[in-house]
Amino acid sequence: PSYTEAYELAGKLMQEFVRRNIDHVELIYHHFKSMGTQELLCENYLPIDLGRVAEEAKLDTAAENIHSFNNDYIVEPSVDGLIAELLPKVLSQKLFTVLLDSNTSEHAARMLAMQAATDNANDLIQDLTKQYNKSRQQAITNELLDIVGGSLK
Numbered sequence: 001p002s003y004t005e006a007y008e009l010a011g012k013l014m015q016e017f018v019r020r021n022i023d024h025v026e027l028i029y030h031h032f033k034s035m036g037t038q039e040l041l042c043e044n045y046l047p048i049d050l051g052r053v054a055e056e057a058k059l060d061t062a063a064e065n066i067h068s069f070n071n072d073y074i075v076e077p078s079v080d081g082l083i084a085e086l087l088p089k090v091l092s093q094k095l096f097t098v099l100l101d102s103n104t105s106e107h108a109a110r111m112l113a114m115q116a117a118t119d120n121a122n123d124l125i126q127d128l129t130k131q132y133n134k135s136r137q138q139a140i141t142n143e144l145l146d147i148v149g150g151s152l153k
Helices: 003-018 050-063 079-152
Strands: 025-034 037-046
Touching: 003 037, 003 079, 025 079, 037 079
Parallel strands: none
Antiparallel strands: 025 037
16 A cells, blocks of 8 residues: 555545545454454544543553643644644554555465465375375285285296
8 A cells, every 4th residue: 555545545535524425434454463363443533532532641641650641732833723734644644554554464364374275285295195105105015916926826
């Protein structure tokens, strides 16, 4: 996935949301944890629940024993201007991250499937080689028995 495509898709989703053509956007994707583990996640993309974000921030700070936030910042030109500027970038970045996460999970699943297929093929080759060698050995033994049995007559 490219960032440009993610940026364009995020822009289209935001426009449709602002125009009220859609009222809710959820992202459902596989989150890559490790080569053997991909977790299916469902997250709200739009509308943004700032109350939930604040609660998560408080939980994070409480878990790390950090004092609560000091929210009396001076923001220029304004808080609304800053949010209007940053929000599209954050949403685009989130969408791009989700696309990369899904792509990574897909490649990991493919690698695991190919590794399993390779291991199965190697086991099959070993089994067939043993079976072939046993059959060949049985044929040689039968020929030797025929030769020995023919010389005794």
